[in-house]
Amino acid sequence: MANFVSMQLSTYISDLLYRYECVIIPGFGAFLTRYRPASIDENSNTFNPPSKVLSFNRQLQVNDGLLANYVASVEKCSYESALQKVRNFAARLISELNSGNTVSLDKIGKFSLNEEHSIQFEPLHKQNFNTASFGLASFVSPQISRKVETETVSTQEKAPIVLSPEKKGTRPYLKYAAVAAIAILATGFGGMKYYEGEVQKYNFAERQKANSLMESQIQEATFVIENPLPVVSLQLPKEIGKYHIVAGAFRMEENADKKIDQLREKGYSPMNIGTTRFGLHQVVYASFKDRIEALNKLREIQSSENPDAWLLVQEVE
Secondary structure, three states, X not given: OEEEEOOXXXXXXXXXXXXXXXXXXXXXXXXXXXXEOOEEEOOOOEEEOXXXXXXXXXXXXXXXXXXXXXXXXXXXXXXXXXXXXHHHHHHHHHHHHHOOOEEEEOOOEEEEEOOOOOEEEEEOOOOOOOHHHOOOOOEEOOOOOOOOOOOOOOOOOOOOOOOOOOOOOOOOHHHHHHHHHHHHHHHHHHHHHHHHHHHHHHHHHHHHHHHHHHHHHHHHOOOOOOOOOOOOOOOOOOOXXXXXXXXXXXXXXXXXXXXXXXXXXXXXXXXEEEEOOOOOEEEEEEEEOOHHHHHHHHHHHHHHOOOOOEEEEOOOO
């Protein structure tokens, strides 16, 4: 029996899958998307547009902050409140599965337990999370039969060329004159080709000499620039990634500065990324451009130093 979980969180997860390749439900698992190009099923003559294949990984359960931050931004609540909603959602999913029910998430797919009590996921195949294929659907086209036309070539016998003996009274020297003219033309053509070849060889040799002379002159030349322009040093702003591992939030900026000094002494690259809408100064261990690299560092910090550290996904100006 399928139990449809109609919580708003399933809609939030669906929204995020259009924009991200990994959406984690803390304490439950992660949805992963993988690009699949357009394809043709030759058996059914079905044309499929480019899409994203959806899968589920039970091993990825560490909170990366993506889902909770999205819930907080949409519902206009605090991050802690949104994280609690996500945890309650995960607990309800696990409870329904342990009761032997098949849980369906709207626009995503179905969950169930097999005989070994492992979670099985069946994605909703009609849902395409590839934004580039918006509005495109699979369609069946009738098979096109191509008729090959063969060209018939008629063979006709050509009339043979008959050489008749010379008649009396004809002038045979005309024949020899024609042969001589052809020989002269052939000789003249061959001579012309030989002349052109010699000209090309001469030009090539002269061009090689000119190149060698130019290279030697360039190597011997000395350039003196009077009144050189002053050196201009440009300082470009450092580009910061949007994945931040948060160490804490402080009401007083002095306390945030003290935290930054402490983390810098430990070898981190901390910084104050600004204040929240509640007026708190957010201090991060480091910022990353790559999400996987940020998650690996987050797990390291949570296991060795601060179990309350979490990942913030936000563009910093």
